Every structure is written in C-alpha cells, then in structure tokens.
Amino acid sequence: MRKTRVTLKDVANKVGVHSSTVSRVLNPETRKMVTEEIAAKILSAATEMGYRPNAFAQSLKTNRSFTVGLMVPDLTNPAFAPIIKGIDNMLEAHGYSVIVANTYNLPEKQQSTVEKFRERHVDGLIIATAKRKDKLIDDCRREGTPFVQAVRASNDTDVSSVLSDEHIGGNMVISHLAQLGHKRIAYVAGPQLFSTGYERYQGFLQGMKNAGLKPDRDLVVFCDEFSEEEGRNATSKLLAGRKKFTAVYAGNDIMALGVYDELEADGIKCGKDISVVGFDDMPFADKFNPPLTTVHTPLVNVGAEAARILLENISDPDILARSIKLKPDLIVRASTGRVK
Amino acid sequence: MRKTRVTLKDVANKVGVHSSTVSRVLNPETRKMVTEEIAAKILSAATEMGYRPNAFAQSLKTNRSFTVGLMVPDLTNPAFAPIIKGIDNMLEAHGYSVIVANTYNLPEKQQSTVEKFRERHVDGLIIATAKRKDKLIDDCRREGTPFVQAVRASNDTDVSSVLSDEHIGGNMVISHLAQLGHKRIAYVAGPQLFSTGYERYQGFLQGMKNAGLKPDRDLVVFCDEFSEEEGRNATSKLLAGRKKFTAVYAGNDIMALGVYDELEADGIKCGKDISVVGFDDMPFADKFNPPLTTVHTPLVNVGAEAARILLENISDPDILARSIKLKPDLIVRASTGRVK
DNA sequence: ATATGTTATGCAATCGTTTGCATAGCTTTT
DNA sequence: AAAAGCTATGCAAACGATTGCATAACATAT
Numbered sequence: 001m002r003k004t005r006v007t008l009k010d011v012a013n014k015v016g017v018h019s020s021t022v023s024r025v026l027n028p029e030t031r032k033m034v035t036e037e038i039a040a041k042i043l044s045a046a047t048e049m050g051y052r053p054n055a056f057a058q059s060l061k062t063n064r065s066f067t068v069g070l071m072v073p074d075l076t077n078p079a080f081a082p083i084i085k086g087i088d089n090m091l092e093a094h095g096y097s098v099i100v101a102n103t104y105n106l107p108e109k110q111q112s113t114v115e116k117f118r119e120r121h122v123d124g125l126i127i128a129t130a131k132r133k134d135k136l137i138d139d140c141r142r143e144g145t146p147f148v149q150a151v152r153a154s155n156d157t158d159v160s161s162v163l164s165d166e167h168i169g170g171n172m173v174i175s176h177l178a179q180l181g182h183k184r185i186a187y188v189a190g191p192q193l194f195s196t197g198y199e200r201y202q203g204f205l206q207g208m209k210n211a212g213l214k215p216d217r218d219l220v221v222f223c224d225e226f227s228e229e230e231g232r233n234a235t236s237k238l239l240a241g242r243k244k245f246t247a248v249y250a251g252n253d254i255m256a257l258g259v260y261d262e263l264e265a266d267g268i269k270c271g272k273d274i275s276v277v278g279f280d281d282m283p284f285a286d287k288f289n290p291p292l293t294t295v296h297t298p299l300v301n302v303g304a305e306a307a308r309i310l311l312e313n314i315s316d317p318d319i320l321a322r323s324i325k326l327k328p329d330l331i332v333r334a335s336t337g338r339v340k
Numbered sequence: 341m342r343k344t345r346v347t348l349k350d351v352a353n354k355v356g357v358h359s360s361t362v363s364r365v366l367n368p369e370t371r372k373m374v375t376e377e378i379a380a381k382i383l384s385a386a387t388e389m390g391y392r393p394n395a396f397a398q399s400l401k402t403n404r405s406f407t408v409g410l411m412v413p414d415l416t417n418p419a420f421a422p423i424i425k426g427i428d429n430m431l432e433a434h435g436y437s438v439i440v441a442n443t444y445n446l447p448e449k450q451q452s453t454v455e456k457f458r459e460r461h462v463d464g465l466i467i468a469t470a471k472r473k474d475k476l477i478d479d480c481r482r483e484g485t486p487f488v489q490a491v492r493a494s495n496d497t498d499v500s501s502v503l504s505d506e507h508i509g510g511n512m513v514i515s516h517l518a519q520l521g522h523k524r525i526a527y528v529a530g531p532q533l534f535s536t537g538y539e540r541y542q543g544f545l546q547g548m549k550n551a552g553l554k555p556d557r558d559l560v561v562f563c564d565e566f567s568e569e570e571g572r573n574a575t576s577k578l579l580a581g582r583k584k585f586t587a588v589y590a591g592n593d594i595m596a597l598g599v600y601d602e603l604e605a606d607g608i609k610c611g612k613d614i615s616v617v618g619f620d621d622m623p624f625a626d627k628f629n630p631p632l633t634t635v636h637t638p639l640v641n642v643g644a645e646a647a648r649i650l651l652e653n654i655s656d657p658d659i660l661a662r663s664i665k666l667k668p669d670l671i672v673r674a675s676t677g678r679v680k
Numbered sequence: 681a682t683a684t685g686t687t688a689t690g691c692a693a694t695c696g697t698t699t700g701c702a703t704a705g706c707t708t709t710t
Numbered sequence: 711a712a713a714a715g716c717t718a719t720g721c722a723a724a725c726g727a728t729t730g731c732a733t734a735a736c737a738t739a740t
Contacts (some may be wrong), residue, residue: 007696018720021696030699035718045426046689055460056400060725062368065396076425078418078623087444097460099407102428108548179606283418287597289629295575310557347726358690363728370729375688397726400695 006051015045022046026053043067059121068124068310069117070100071110077254079282079299080128083151085124086303094311095122103129105225110136118145125311130154131193144312155194158321160313162306164297165325166196166279170203171210172330173249173277173295178211181339182247182275186219188253188259189232190226197226200251200279212332218338226251231258239266246274246339253278253285253294256335260288275336293334296325355385362386362588366393399461408464408650409457410440411450417594418462419565419622419639420468423491426643434651436463443469447564450476458483464650470494471533486653490646493535498661501647504637505665506536506619510543511550512670513589513617513635518551521679522587522615526559528574528599530566530591537566540591541620558583564645566591571598579606586614586679587619593618593625593634596675601629615676631673 008026010306012019017038024030025042032044059065072080083110088098093128099122110129114136117125125147137154140147151258153161177185187204190197208215214321221237223230231250235258238245250256256278260270270276278285281296282333305324313319352359357378365382371428374382399405408540414421428438439462443449450469451550454476457465470477472662477494480487493501517525527544530537541560548555561577561678563570571590576597578585596618598612604657610616611630618625621636643662653659 005696008695008698019697020721021697021719023696026717033718038718051457054400056405057725058698060394060396060400060727061698063725076421076623081418081421082418085414085442092441096695097441097456099437100424100440101432101437102425102426105484113687114394116437201485206575226408256622259346260627281414284597284624284628285684287600287629288627289622289631291629298582326632345726348728359727360691360729361689364689367728373688378688394726397695398728400697400726400730403695621719 003115005054005327006049006053007255008051009074011042011046011049011051014049014294015042017042022164026051033211034177044136045090054098063121064119064125066096067120067122068096068098068126069113069122070098070126070128071113071328072128073105075080075100077282078284079253079280081283083128083303083306086300086305087150087307088303090304090307091311096311105129105133107136114140114320117144120280120338122204124148125242126306126310126313128152130195132195132198144317146310146315148306148310150302151196153323155195157323160309160321160323162302162309162326163199164295164302164325165196166199166328167206167278169295169297169328169330170205170207172207172328173279173311174207174211175214176293176330176332177247177249177275177336178213180247180275180336183213183244184219184244184247185213186238186248186319187215187221187229187252188238189220189222189247190255191224192222192264192337204249211296216243219245221253222249224253228254228258228261231255231324233258235259236261237323239263247277248274249277251279253280256292256294257288260335271335271337273340275339277336281331285334286332288335293333294331295312296326296331345394346389346417347394348391350434350512351382351386351389351391352510353476355382355387355526357382361589366391368489382680403461405461405463406436406465407460407462408436408647409460409462410438410466411576412440412441412455412468413445414442414486415440417622419593419620420622421623422641423468423640426640426645427490428643429645430644431651436651445490447476449678453568458485464648466490466646468492469616472534472535472536476600484657486650486657488646488650488653490642491536495535497663499580499659500649500663501644502649502664502666503539504537504635504642504668506539506668507543507546509619509635509637509668509670510545510547512547512668513619514544514551514553514631514667516670516672517589517615517617518553518589519651520615523553523679524556524583524585524587525553526578526588526589527555527561528578528590528595529560529562530563530595531564537591543554544589550610556583559585559612562593563595566594566602568594568598571595572602573598575599579603587617587676590612591619593620593622593632596632596634600675608667611675612678613680615679617676621671625671626673628675633673633676634671636669636671638668642668 006020008022014020027038066111101113127149128151134154149161189201221234278294281294285292346364348359352362354418365379441453462488467489468491489501529541532538561574621634623633
C-alpha cells in the first residue's frame with residue numbers, strides 16, 4: 001500500500017539538495033547545469049526511490065499535456081482500427097497519449113467532446129468526423145489548438161488534412177470494370193455531406209468520363225449513411241428500376257456488403273452475374289463471400305501521417321496547413337469478373 | 341487568437357468576489373453555501389465568459405484525474421472494438437476519459453504502459469492483456485490503483501474481472517456438433533497462457549465429456565497465437581495426421597478463418613465436408629464464406645461491465661473483488677452441418 | 681443593549697513542478 | 711591581494727484550482 005508517491009522534494013531531501021536541482025537534473029535540457037557528481041547521485045536516488053513525475057503538476061506549469069484528442073465517428077467500424085493504430089504508434093513514440101472519443105456523427109456529441117478535450121488541455125486534436133461544411137472545424141480553427149483532419153475533411157483549405165486520394169481510386173475502379181467489358185455501372189453513393197462520400201462520387205464520374213462511359217442518372221443512388229442497410233436499400237432501388245446494370249460500385253466496403261446481401265437475396269451471384277466493388281479494403285474484406293474487389297486505402301499510414309503532421313504543428317504552431325492525399329491501390333478479388 | 345483561458349480568478353474579478361466563492365458556486369456540492377443571488381451572478385458570468393476549469397489544476401489538488409487507462413493487445417483485432425465501445429460509453433457517461441494503449445503482447449510494452457498511466461495518475465485501469473500468470477497483475481495489485489481485467493484474466497482470485505463464460509460456450513458448441521452427428525471433433529486451441537485459450541480448451545474437454553465423446557489427443561493442436569496463420573498451421577497438421585475428423589472447433593474466429601483457408605486449399609468444403617466453429621462472434625463473422633457458426637460473446641457488455649465495476653472500485657477502493665462471467669450464445673450459421 | 685449564534689465570504693495554504701533571479705563560493709585577472 | 715567574472719545551487723513565485731479556518735455581518739436570545 002504505497003499510496004504516497006515519491007515527489008521531487010523527497011528525492012531532494014534524500015540527496016540533501018533543493019528540489020529545483022533535482023528538477024534540473026531530471027530534465028535532460030538542464031542537466032548540464034549541475035555538477036556531474038551531484039547529478040549522478042540524484043539520478044541514482046531517483047531511480048532507487050522510484051520517482052515518477054506528476055504529470056498534472058508538470059502540465060500545469062508548462063501548459064503542455066503530451067496528450068492528444070482523437071475524434072472518430074464510431075470505432076466499431078473496423079476501418080478505424082488501423083487508423084487509430086497508425087496514430088497511436090506515431091504519437092506514443094513521441095511521448096504522447098491518445099484520448100479517443102466516439103461521436104456517432106452527432107453534432108452535440110462532437111461539441112461536448114471538443115470541450116472535454118479543451119478542459120483536458122490536449123496539445124492537439126485529430127478529427128476524423130468532419131463534414132464538408134462543419135461548424136466544429138471553424139470553432140477549432142478559432143480556438144487555436146493545433147489539429148488535423150484525417151480520413152474525412154471539411155472544405156476549408158487552410159487546415160491540415162490527411163486523406164486518401166478518392167479520385168484516383170474511382171478512376172482505377174472504373175477502368176478495371178471497363179476493361180472487363182462493363183458499361184452499365186451503377187453507383188451506390190455514400191453521404192455527400194462527407195468528403196469521402198462526395199469525392200468518391202466525383203471520382204466515379206471522372207472515371208466514367210475517362211473511360212468514355214456515360215454515367216446513367218438512374219443508376220446512381222445516394223445513401224444517408226455508410227451502412228449495410230443503406231447499401232441494401234440502394235440495391236433494392238436499383239433492382240426495382242427498369243435500367244439494367246452489370247456492375248455496382250459502392251461508396252465503401254460496408255455498403256458493398258449490403259449490396260451483396262440484396263443481390264444474393266434476388267438470386268444474383270455477386271462476381272459472376274453482377275460485379276461489385278467497394279472502397280477502403282477494410283480488414284477481412286478478403287474473407288467475404290465472394291472476396292471483395294476494393295480500393296485499398298493505406299489506413300495505417302493515414303493515421304500515422306495525420307499524427308506526424310499534428311506533431312509538426314504542435315512544435316511549430318505557425319507552420320502552414322498541409323493537405324496530404326495518399327495513393328490508394330486497387331485490390332482485385334473475386335467480386336468482379338468479365339461482363340456476361 | 342484567444343490563447344488566454346478564462347480562470348476562476350477572472351470570473352471572480354468580473355463579479356467582484358473571491359475566487360474561492362466562484363469555486364464553491366461552480367461545484368454543485370458546495371453551491372448551497374453561497375447566497376443565491378450571488379451564485380446566480382457568478383453562474384451567468386462564468387458561462388458568459390466561457391469558463392472551463394483547468395483539469396490539471398483540479399487533478400493536482402484533488403488527486404483525481406477522471407481518466408482511466410485501457411490496455412489492449414492490439415486494437416486491430418476487430419473483436420476489441422465493441423469492447424472499447426462498451427467501456428467508453430459507460431465511462432464517458434460518468435465524466436471519465438479513456439486513454440488507450442496497444443501492448444502487442446509485449447511484456448516491456450505492458451510495463452512501460454502501466455508506468456505511463458501511473459504518471460498520468462489514471463484513476464483506474466482496465467487490462468485486457470493479462471496472461472494466466474502475470475507479473476504485471478501482481479505489480480498493479482501492489483501499487484494500489486483500482487483495476488479490473490476484461491476478456492482475459494490472470495489466475496488471481498482477488499482481483500476483479502469480466503469475462504465470458506468459456507466453459508458454457510464449449511458445451512454449447514460440442515452439443516451442437518454432437519447433435520449433428522459429429523463424433524470426431526478436432527480442436528484448434530489458442531495459446532494456453534491466456535485464460536481464453538485455456539478455459540476454452542477446458543470447455544471443449546468438458547463439452548466432449550458431457551456429450552459422451554472422447555477427445556482424441558491427436559486431434560488437438562495447440563497454437564502460439566490467436567492468428568489466422570496459426571489456424572492454418574494447425575489445420576495442415578491435422579490434415580497431415582492420419583486421424584479422420586468431421587469437425588474443427590477453433591479457439592477463436594480468427595483462427596477459424598485460418599482453418600477455412602487450409603481446408604479450402606485442400607479442396608474441402610467448409611460446412612459441407614467438414615464443419616467449422618469459432619468463438620467470439622467478431623464483427624462480420626456472418627459475412628465469411630461460409631458464414632461462421634460461432635459462440636457469441638457479448639463484447640459490448642463485457643466492456644460496459646468492466647467499466648462499471650471499475651467505477652465502483654474507484655468510488656469505494658475497499659470493495660471486494662468481483663468476477664463476472666457473461667453468458668455467451670451459440671450462433672448457428674452455415675459453417676456447421678450434419679456429418680457426412 | 682449586550683451576549684450568543686448563525687451564516688456567507690474571504691484568506692491563505694496546498695498540490696508538485698518549473699524557472700527567473702539572487703547569491704555563495706570559486707577561479708581568474710591585474 | 712583586490713576586483714571582476716563564472717558557475718553551481720538555492721530561493722521563491724508562479725500555474726489554477728480546492729478547502730479548512732478565520733471573520734465580518736447580521737439575526738436572535740437574554
């Protein structure tokens with residue numbers, strides 16, 4: 001029951017010096033100010049007594065918490081795990097801790113989360129919840145705490161962000177499908193109020209153009225969320241329409257799963273009768289039935305880069321905003337095939 | 341650029357009272373000590389000025405951080421997402437923030453993480469990394485910070501834990517398989533140094549006994565980690581052996597995926613030729629090929645209960661340790677079928 | 681009118697660090 | 711040997727909140 005933690009003063013008393021001297025020794029930057037012999041004595045006493053600095057006291061004095069806040073919509077979405085991993089690994093290596101919060105796409109939740117983070121004086125924020133137009137981002141900018149957007153970004157040009165290049169992804173998908181002979185390609189679009197939903201749709205349009213295909217308005221369905229259910233709904237709408245299609249390209253892998261479901265329910269074999277493509281390459285996308293052809297976005301790297309930029313921004317608050325788009329890859333699996 | 345945060349003193353000056361009065365008003369417990377009229381004035385001034393308490397200063401004084409540390413082996417494992425969600429939701433509702441750390445099953449990492457948490461003076465710990473015999477748990481117990489184990493637990497009886505009831509799970513699986521006519525059931529065991537690996541194996545043995553079946557030593561393979569690769573290796577060993585088997589029960593879903601791979605590679609149809617069962621019911625287990633019959637462990641609840649117990653333990657440190665085992669369910673899908 | 685009790689507020693110490701400044705104890709210069 | 715210059719350490723004031731104690735101000739009892 002050693003409830004009483006060892007403090008600077010304890011160490012100081014033991015060695016017979018003043019606590020400020022101990023502080024200087026324990027801080028690498030100021031270590032050289034004190035006589036080597038004494039420093040050594042202090043160091044050994046500190047480790048022997050098991051001294052650990054009190055992070056509160058330090059932070060209170062220095063106004064740095066070595067803590068960053070991370071906002072994600074819902075970490076039950078498996079695509080976020082690799083992102084968090086990338087963030088965590090990068091930050092941890094620099095002595096930072098990460099506080100995670102789910103916001104479930106609820107504005108109030110987002111607001112309260114930012115306030116919580118402010119109270120805890122996080123040194124920076126990573127925001128993976130932004131809408132294309134987001135008051136929250138304005139607030140954050142005004143407030144002054146360094147932050148970077150990851151995965152999704154608002155339209156603001158003067159804030160840093162790390163995304164995957166959704167346009168290129170779209171191009172790759174369509175050119176792949178076109179090569180397989182597909183012409184009538186349906187698009188199941190994610191929510192357009194998120195950059196992912198919007199940009200991927202733009203990528204689809206551009207890809208069609210580049211492939212010399214004309215997107216059919218009746219073969220595009222917009223969804224309200226990136227969910228299986230919305231994927232199913234969209235697909236049933238497509239099936240109910242009178243327009244034929246030979247391939248479905250979905251706004252993300254989870255929606256693609258919904259597409260699978262609804263097609264199968266209609267007796268249609270995914271990958272044989274109709275090709276399906278997703279986006280993200282979420283974990284286990286290769287295990288689905290059939291294994292899903294999808295755009296692999298380097299999720300771990302998105303996280304890591306976001307963290308890196310944030311660190312730069314923390315150490316130099318006046319650095320200019322940077323936007324990074326990471327190149328995705330097309331992963332061809334069994335859900336796409338030559339048009340019948 | 342409002343870098344300067346509003347402090348208690350600022351509010352006090354504005355209203356013309358002392359900062360201690362403001363403190364009392366802002367703290368619900370002591371609000372009644374001050375005249376209503378003044379309290380109202382302070383309250384409105386505080387909100388108007390946008391006062392937010394400085395968490396460090398508070399924590400320094402009160403020795404409470406309203407922060408808890410969470411250690412997981414690897415949050416890339418999709419099974420952990422729901423657990424974290426359960427934890428986060430519960431703690432958040434009580435004003436706590438969660439700091440997550442991956443330890444990748446590395447003892448040094450675990451050690452350094454606990455130290456980091458100590459520095460940050462977390463009010464409690466949730467540990468999902470424990471081995472059956474774990475020095476770390478001893479350390480934590482000695483140290484005195486409240487903690488609870490989740491998912492996995494050490495053998496210690498006097499520490500709290502929240503697990504799923506692995507034995508019952510095993511029974512359900514075996515009785516299901518027996519009912520389908522399976523007698524020669526192989527077991528791909530997870531690492532025995534984790535309670536999950538060990539208890540599930542015990543559950544398998546017990547289930548066999550209850551079903552009047554004799555486990556065949558040659559049909560049990562022990563793996564070093566809960567990974568697809570180990571699942572594959574184990575399966576190839578089983579296939580190489582001369583003993584026939586009609587079903588494979590794996591220590592968790594991820595290993596079951598490895599089993600799938602290796603069986604398919606051998607031209608064996610999972611669910612038809614050989615039945616396969618997993619454990620956990622990880623997200624998207626219903627999307628695999630074939631959809632996986634598995635033991636559903638209530639992951640969100642495991643997290644939530646762990647958090648609840650921790651909260652109790654924080655508010656009353658002398659409370660006695662509690663161990664909760666949540667009842668799992670068998671989810672029958674297409675990976676199991678009548679024996680051929 | 682004085683003594684007593686009650687209550688609302690202020691004072692000041694404290695939590696454990698960090699850090700600018702003062703100073704004691706040297707060394708070096710002249 | 712006195713003056714000047716270093717350097718290593720200590721002193722004490724922060725940081726922003728909480729809280730036991732003192733006290734001013736008023737109400738009540740005698």
